[in-house]
Amino acid sequence: MTEVGKARLRSEDARLITGRTQWTDNLQLPGLCHVAFLRSPYAHARITRVDVEAAKSRPGVLAVFSGQDFADEQGSLPCAWPVTEDILIPDHPPMAVAEVRYVGEPVACVVARDRYAAIDALEDIDVDYQPLPAVTDMEQALRQSSDLVHGDLGTNQCYRLVVESGDVDAAFRDAPVTVERRYMQQRLIPTAMEPRAVVCQPDGDEFTMWSATQVPHILRLMLASVTGIGEHRIRVIAPDVGGGFGSKLQVYGEEVLLLLLAKRLGRPVKWTESRSEGNMTVHHGRDQIQRLTMAAEADGRIRGFKVDILSDMGAYLMLLTPGIATLGAPMFNGIYKMDAYSFTCTGVFTTKTPTDAYRGAGRPEATFGVERMMDELAAELGLDPLEVRRRNWIKHEEFPYTTITGLTYDSGNYEAATDKALALFEYDKLRAEQADRRERRDTVQLGIGVSTYTEMCGLAPSRALAQVRSAAGGWEHATVRVLGTGKVEVVTGTSPHGQGHDTAWAQITADALGVPFEDVKVLHGDTLIAPRGWDTYGSRSLTIGGIAVHNACQKVVEKARKVAAHLLEAAETDLDYANGSFSVRGVGGDGASMTLAEVAGATLSAHDFPEGVEPSLDSDATFDPENFSFPHGTHLCAAEVDTETGFVKIRSYVAVDDIGSVVNPLIVDGQVHGGLAQGIAQALYEEAVYDADGNLTTTTMADYLVPSAADLPAFVTDRTETPATSNPLGVKGVGEAGTIASTPAVVNAIVDALRQHGVRDVQMPCTPERVWRALREAFGEEPEGPGGAQPGAGGGLGSAQGDQEGGQG
Amino acid sequence: MPRIRVEVDGVTYEDDVEPRLLLVHYLRDRLGKVGTPIGCDTTNCGACTVLFDGMSVKSCSVLAVQADGRGITTVEGLGTDGTNHPMQRAFHEEHALQCGFCTPGMILASIDLLRENADPSEEEIREGLEGNLCRCTGYQNIVRAVRKAADEMRQPAQSEVAP
Numbered sequence: 009m010t011e012v013g014k015a016r017l018r019s020e021d022a023r024l025i026t027g028r029t030q031w032t033d034n035l036q037l038p039g040l041c042h043v044a045f046l047r048s049p050y051a052h053a054r055i056t057r058v059d060v061e062a063a064k065s066r067p068g069v070l071a072v073f074s075g076q077d078f079a080d081e082q083g084s085l086p087c088a089w090p091v092t093e094d095i096l097i098p099d100h101p102p103m104a105v106a107e108v109r110y111v112g113e114p115v116a117c118v119v120a121r122d123r124y125a126a127i128d129a130l131e132d133i134d135v136d137y138q139p140l141p142a143v144t145d146m147e148q149a150l151r152q153s154s155d156l157v158h159g160d161l162g163t164n165q166c167y168r169l170v171v172e173s174g175d176v177d178a179a180f181r182d183a184p185v186t187v188e189r190r191y192m193q194q195r196l197i198p199t200a201m202e203p204r205a206v207v208c209q210p211d212g213d214e215f216t217m218w219s220a221t222q223v224p225h226i227l228r229l230m231l232a233s234v235t236g237i238g239e240h241r242i243r244v245i246a247p248d249v250g251g252g253f254g255s256k257l258q259v260y261g262e263e264v265l266l267l268l269l270a271k272r273l274g275r276p277v278k279w280t281e282s283r284s285e286g287n288m289t290v291h292h293g294r295d296q297i298q299r300l301t302m303a304a305e306a307d308g309r310i311r312g313f314k315v316d317i318l319s320d321m322g323a324y325l326m327l328l329t330p331g332i333a334t335l336g337a338p339m340f341n342g343i344y345k346m347d348a349y350s351f352t353c354t355g356v357f358t359t360k361t362p363t364d365a366y367r368g369a370g371r372p373e374a375t376f377g378v379e380r381m382m383d384e385l386a387a388e389l390g391l392d393p394l395e396v397r398r399r400n401w402i403k404h405e406e407f408p409y410t411t412i413t414g415l416t417y418d419s420g421n422y423e424a425a426t427d428k429a430l431a432l433f434e435y436d437k438l439r440a441e442q443a444d445r446r447e448r449r450d451t452v453q454l455g456i457g458v459s460t461y462t463e464m465c466g467l468a469p470s471r472a473l474a475q476v477r478s479a480a481g482g483w484e485h486a487t488v489r490v491l492g493t494g495k496v497e498v499v500t501g502t503s504p505h506g507q508g509h510d511t512a513w514a515q516i517t518a519d520a521l522g523v524p525f526e527d528v529k530v531l532h533g534d535t536l537i538a539p540r541g542w543d544t545y546g547s548r549s550l551t552i553g554g555i556a557v558h559n560a561c562q563k564v565v566e567k568a569r570k571v572a573a574h575l576l577e578a579a580e581t582d583l584d585y586a587n588g589s590f591s592v593r594g595v596g597g598d599g600a601s602m603t604l605a606e607v608a609g610a611t612l613s614a615h616d617f618p619e620g621v622e623p624s625l626d627s628d629a630t631f632d633p634e635n636f637s638f639p640h641g642t643h644l645c646a647a648e649v650d651t652e653t654g655f656v657k658i659r660s661y662v663a664v665d666d667i668g669s670v671v672n673p674l675i676v677d678g679q680v681h682g683g684l685a686q687g688i689a690q691a692l693y694e695e696a697v698y699d700a701d702g703n704l705t706t707t708t709m710a711d712y713l714v715p716s717a718a719d720l721p722a723f724v725t726d727r728t729e730t731p732a733t734s735n736p737l738g739v740k741g742v743g744e745a746g747t748i749a750s751t752p753a754v755v756n757a758i759v760d761a762l763r764q765h766g767v768r769d770v771q772m773p774c775t776p777e778r779v780w781r782a783l784r785e786a787f788g789e790e791p792e793g794p795g796g797a798q799p800g801a802g803g804g805l806g807s808a809q810g811d812q813e814g815g816q817g
Numbered sequence: 818m819p820r821i822r823v824e825v826d827g828v829t830y831e832d833d834v835e836p837r838l839l840l841v842h843y844l845r846d847r848l849g850k851v852g853t854p855i856g857c858d859t860t861n862c863g864a865c866t867v868l869f870d871g872m873s874v875k876s877c878s879v880l881a882v883q884a885d886g887r888g889i890t891t892v893e894g895l896g897t898d899g900t901n902h903p904m905q906r907a908f909h910e911e912h913a914l915q916c917g918f919c920t921p922g923m924i925l926a927s928i929d930l931l932r933e934n935a936d937p938s939e940e941e942i943r944e945g946l947e948g949n950l951c952r953c954t955g956y957q958n959i960v961r962a963v964r965k966a967a968d969e970m971r972q973p974a975q976s977e978v979a980p
Contacts, residue, residue, distance in 0.1 A: 018909070021908070021909040021917070022909075024914055024920050025892075025905040025908050025909055025914065025917070025920055026892065027850075027851075027852020027853065027893040027921050028852065031854055031918070033851075034851035036849070123842075124835070124838075199952055200916070200918075200952060201856050201864060201950065201951065201953075202854065202856070202916065202918045203855070203856065248917070250917065250918030251918060251952050283857035283858050505916055506915035506953050507915070677912070678915055678953070681954055681956075682915065683955075684955055685952075685955035685956070686952070708858070709857045709861035709862055710859050710861055714861075714862075714952065716950055716956075717944075717947065717949075717956035718943045718944050718946075720955060722939065722957060723957055746955075
């Protein structure tokens with residue numbers, strides 16, 4: 009009986025395909041009130057007066073509060089990752105009191121009998137603002153002359169982190185080849201399909217909060233520390249959660265405020281954001297300026313790599329804001345060997361929505377940087393981009409390998425993944441077609457993009473978190489309970505929101521205990537039911553939480569063995585356990601074996617039980633990994649680029665990923681598909697655009713281009729399986745791989761198509777206009793167009809408005 | 818306040834509604850039909866898609882008063898006698914959902930797509946579902962699911978299952 013490795017259809021689906029769902033916004037409670045927030049229309053302003061009286065007198069309105077009304081008890085939203093000793097952490101009130109620093113920051117709130125009444129009343133709140141200068145450009149923000157986001161800090165520099173390894177100066181001195189590039193990682197909006205929603209119900213001095221969150225455990229801990237309400241008096245439930253991608257790995261001001269409102273009013277309260285509200289206030293992702301310099305030998309071998317990045321914090325530091333870019337520190341070297349490496353990261357405050365984790369979190373940015381640079385190095389040397397990679401990557405026989413940044417990659421086989429990808433892609437055939445199109449001067453050129461990535465997954469060994477000054481632990485917890493009938497309950501500290509843990513954890517349990525898949529029930533996402541855990545993010549759930557489940561099952565079997573040995577009157581060491589049954593080795597017939605269900609029944613009654621053994625078949629396990637896991641793979645993208653219109657069409661995309669052993673290939677393929685879609689979307693479509701006054705001009709889905717089915721190609725996916733050595737199942741994690749790998753593959757393909765014309769880069773998202781302009785510039789023509797400025801993405805209503813209003817104050 | 822009479826998933830309701838009340842809020846907040854979720858406020862995402870006299874509409878862009886005298890089918894009203902609609906089954910079997918938030922709208926839009934084109938190509942499916950966004954699946958398995966359901970629904974024995 010092996011469940012692990014089987015393409016099990018998901019047990020989660022039954023309710024999701026029939027609408028019998030439990031989204032937070034579905035919840036109705038007796039006396040439930042609805043909350044709406046008034047938000048700042050200014051990027052930066054002093055609040056001089058808030059008048060809520062008119063709003064209070066509207067029918068159906070229970071209460072209206074300004075930030076001042078909660079000033080004494082709302083605390084400051086937590087930042088759990090102070091990356092340096094001298095990092096500047098500004099005060100971050102959940103509702104602004106004296107000053108607003110980004111468009112969308114909450115200023116006041118209404119509590120009313122229904123959502124329409126609450127939103128209507130917002131119009132009657134009168135706020136006087138004294139506008140202050142917006143700070144929208146990171147490089148400008150770091151100049152002495154810049155206006156400040158936080159006047160009391162005296163600077164817009166949040167922190168500066170420098171990591172060096174090897175003799176960087178020596179590596180660059182007299183290097184035969186030096187390649188220097190500047191890349192932009194545009195700002196993205198994570199856009200989980202379910203908008204945020206929070207319900208909080210008071211019960212005396214205790215509170216239950218339902219929230220569309222990835223992190224019920226972290227949320228409970230932080231709600232307690234921010235508000236001073238005892239952790240034991242707060243229960244957090246993450247019911248069905250409609251996607252997260254990092255955006256729900258957060259402790260949001262609205263969550264704190266709903267708790268305080270429930271406390272103050274003694275009534276249950278609900279808040280559900282609109283998409284437009286969410287685009288302004290759900291944390292954003294990416295947003296880096298990368299200055300990269302690579303030194304190499306004439307044969308392409310890398311001598312040194314210097315990484316200098318600016319990372320936009322936005323206006324405040326949220327849960328992990330400063331740490332996200334620093335996850336790139338041990339990742340910009342990718343899968344390559346080199347003599348020296350330096351990483352400098354400067355965190356910068358701007359008057360924009362705070363940034364934080366978005367699928368991949370720091371690793372997509374790093375992978376983009378190094379994979380783009382490998383193509384540039386290949387072009388500089390006139391080599392095939394894969395050949396340059398081969399000359400630098402860690403060879404299969406060199407694992408385990410300690411990289412220049414000090415991580416030990418435990419396993420990998422870059423050759424095998426690449427060979428498989430090349431065969432599926434028909435690389436040589438496409439190169440021939442490319443040559444032919446070049447020869448014919450076809451207006452549609454073909455480009456081939458390569459990305460041979462790795463990532464550090466399974467965040468994280470707790471000791472490693474301590475080393476980088478993160479406050480979090482990295483272990484994960486599981487409880488396995490064998491009930492009296494032999495059915496099994498598995499409690500996990502992970503908190504799935506689309507990943508299929510109900511199915512995958514049941515598969516792991518079914519194998520480990522030898523029980524049918526259907527006999528296992530997985531419980532999660534409620535701090536009362538699953539009190540311990542660090543939740544779901546960073547491709548950690550399987551590699552840490554899944555292992556905790558596996559280990560808890562092993563402990564249960566050992567407990568059951570003692571009971572079975574007693575009842576079968578045999579030595580424990582003489583018992584074999586297989587297919588859910590203990591049998592005495594070498595003895596057949598009745599009375600020589602016992603199923604787990606029989607042992608469970610005997611444990612429940614405990615009538616005939618071994619001395620000194622507690623009557624329970626429950627076990628807990630907490631798994632804290634010793635190392636990260638390192639998925640890797642080779643992605644190949646063929647893109648057709650119309651040189652007359654700038655339109656890019658992905659002709660084919662092949663992804664061969666090595667995520668170690670696979671628990672459920674169906675779920676794995678789905679994760680890869682979704683990851684690819686998001687990575688390709690960064691390359692081609694998405695950008696959060698701010699105008700010069702700090703207005704977000706992509707507040708709606710009409711302006712922020714989340715791709716539809718018509719915008720994406722079909723993917724060819726396959727795998728190699730090189731098991732991780734750091735856990736007993738050999739798994740590595742798959743949640744972020746597709747996103748991390750695909751963005752550079754697509755941009756490399758576009759640049760490859762146009763390089764013959766002198767194009768060395770196209771800034772993301774590579775919209776038709778940007779591609780067209782890059783070509784015109786390479787031809788030495790001055791591109792004409794509206795305003796002549798770099799166009800933003802989207803081009804929807806909001807973007808147009810942004811262009812027109814830019815600079816008018 | 819106007820009074821409307823509307824049939825939702827086979828049940829007739831009569832209610833006084835504010836003229837500005839959106840159909841999706843009527844379904845969710847007044848009727849408790851919370852199987853239909855709301856993903857945006859600009860009619861871009863399609864999560865709230867329902868069938869309106871058999872044709873797909875985004876229920877966030879329809880007023881409840883416009884549904885007066887009409888029949889609405891939500892995801893909760895699909896399938897017959899406790900069995901799922903072929904499109905629901907295909908979504909499950911092809912792993913065409915992950916978080917499931919877009920799924921009700923995606924299933925109903927797909928059913929409407931097949932009403933107009935019983936045997937769509939992959940490209941026609943992609944174009945036909947352009948108004949429904951999914952952030953989890955990359956659409957690959959959704960396309961497969963629609964093709965599978967189309968094959969099944971074209972079989973004579975199954976042809977009467979569609980609403």
